[in-house]
Amino acid sequence: MTKWTANELPDLTGRTVVVTGAGRGLGLITARELARAGAHVVLGVRDTGKARRAVAGLPGIFDIRSLDVSDLKSVRAFADSWSGDLDILINNAGVMDIPAARTADGLDLQTVTNYTGPFVLTNLLLEYVTDRVVHVTSQLHRQGKIDLTDLDWRRRKYNGMRAYEASKLAVVLFSLELQSQLTAAGSRVRSVLASPGIARTALAAHSRSNVVNRFTFLTNDPERGALSVLYAATQDVPGNSYVGPDGLGGLRGYPAVRRQGKAGLDQVMAGRLWDATNELVGAVAS
Ligand SMILES: NC(=O)c1ccc[n+]([C@@H]2O[C@H](COP(=O)([O-])OP(=O)(O)OC[C@H]3O[C@@H](n4cnc5c(N)ncnc54)[C@H](OP(=O)(O)O)[C@@H]3O)[C@@H](O)[C@H]2O)c1
Structure with a gap:
């Protein structure tokens, strides 16, 4: 048991962090704590007014910018407007078990929010990243089938839970392939995975899976859920580490380096997924 908490965050003065979907939930806690530790935190959010109100009065430097990760135009605009070092990119924005819907680009809303949009965002911002990319995934990646x-x-036929599981496995494979490309290029930038376990946020409010949140002894409160993300973002862990709660089943507890599911370590599949995703987003661009 590590019992690591946000009080042990290093001094982040002078470092710039992007947290997507940071207007509420785990993203907001992550942004709040990183700013408290001295980082300049850029919140990439859909509703800038709501995010501004959420951080009003909190200590630290916040910069609120418009970003809808499900809309590739918005993703490109966010990346195009970037300049200067980006020390840590945290792909946190996500949705779970939502009904079938297509975006303006014609993409599946859940898949593009959780995986394809962050894939494009990361690739566009990578040249600015100096330290690491953190991908927020889920223990449910273990059930994922791509x-x-x-x-x-x-x-x-679309199924909300199957699409969630697949998108979170895709995130794990994305991290694997990204890390191997970074290593091959001699880069010191790391790709790191974070799983909050089960944290009682609004994420699953509309889903049948939300029943788990009633069993508080099985789950993390949001503050503790965010610790995995904070640990993955700031601690000296090897590339492609999977950081998650240290308790039974990786569902609750304090952050520790754990092991991702076997399917998330399939390097051949990770390369194929990378190519298939490029093909998909290339088709949208053309
Ligand atoms: N809570 C858990 O138990 C748990 C477990 C495993 C993984 N996770 C992952 O943790 C991450 C954060 O989830 P959470 O629990 O904090 O859920 P949450 O409270 O529902 O927050 C989700 C955040 O994502 C944002 N978002 C959704 N779609 C977006 C889009 N298209 N563009 C930009 N932002 C968007 C939301 O913004 P709006 O305010 O605009 O809706 C919100 O800020 C997700 O990736 C989730 O899959 C959570």
Whole structure:
């Protein structure tokens, strides 16, 4: 048991961090704590007014910018407007078990929010990243199944939970492939995974899986859930580490380096997924 808490965050003065989806939930706690430790925190959010109100009065330097990770135009605009070092990029924004919907780009809303949008954002911002990219995934990646011929749920009947699990496995494979490309290029930048376990936020409010949140002895409060993200963002862990709660099943507890599911360590699949995703977003761009 590590019992690591946000009180042990290093001094982050002079460092710039982007946290996506930081207007509420785990993203807001992550942004708050990183700013308290001295970082200049950029909140990439859909509703800038709500985010501004959320951080009003909190100590630290916050910069609130418009970003809808499900909208590739918005993702590109956010990246195009970036200049200067970006020490830590935290891909936190996410949705869970939502009904089938297509974005303006024609993409599956859940998949693009959790995986494809962050994939594009990361690739566009990578040249500015000096320290690491943190991908917020889920223990549910262990149940994930990816169909490379139908990444975007066009052929198969859509299922909200299956799409969530697949998107979070895609995030784990993205981290694997990104880390291997960074290592091959001799880069010191790291790709790190964070799993909050189960944290009682609004994420699953509309989902049948929300029933788990009633069992508080099984779950983390949001403050503790965010610790995995904070640990992954700031501690000296090896590239492609999977940071998650140290308790039973990785569902609650304090952050520790754990092991991702076997499917998340398949390097061949990770390379194929990278190519298939590039093809998908290339088709949107053209
Ligand atoms: N809570 C858990 O138990 C748990 C477990 C495993 C993984 N996670 C992951 O942790 C991350 C944060 O979840 P949470 O628990 O904090 O949930 P949450 O309270 O529902 O927060 C989700 C955040 O994502 C933002 N978001 C959603 N779609 C977006 C988009 N298209 N563009 C930009 N931002 C968007 C939301 O912004 P709006 O305010 O604009 O809606 C909100 O700030 C997610 O990736 C989730 O999958 C959570």
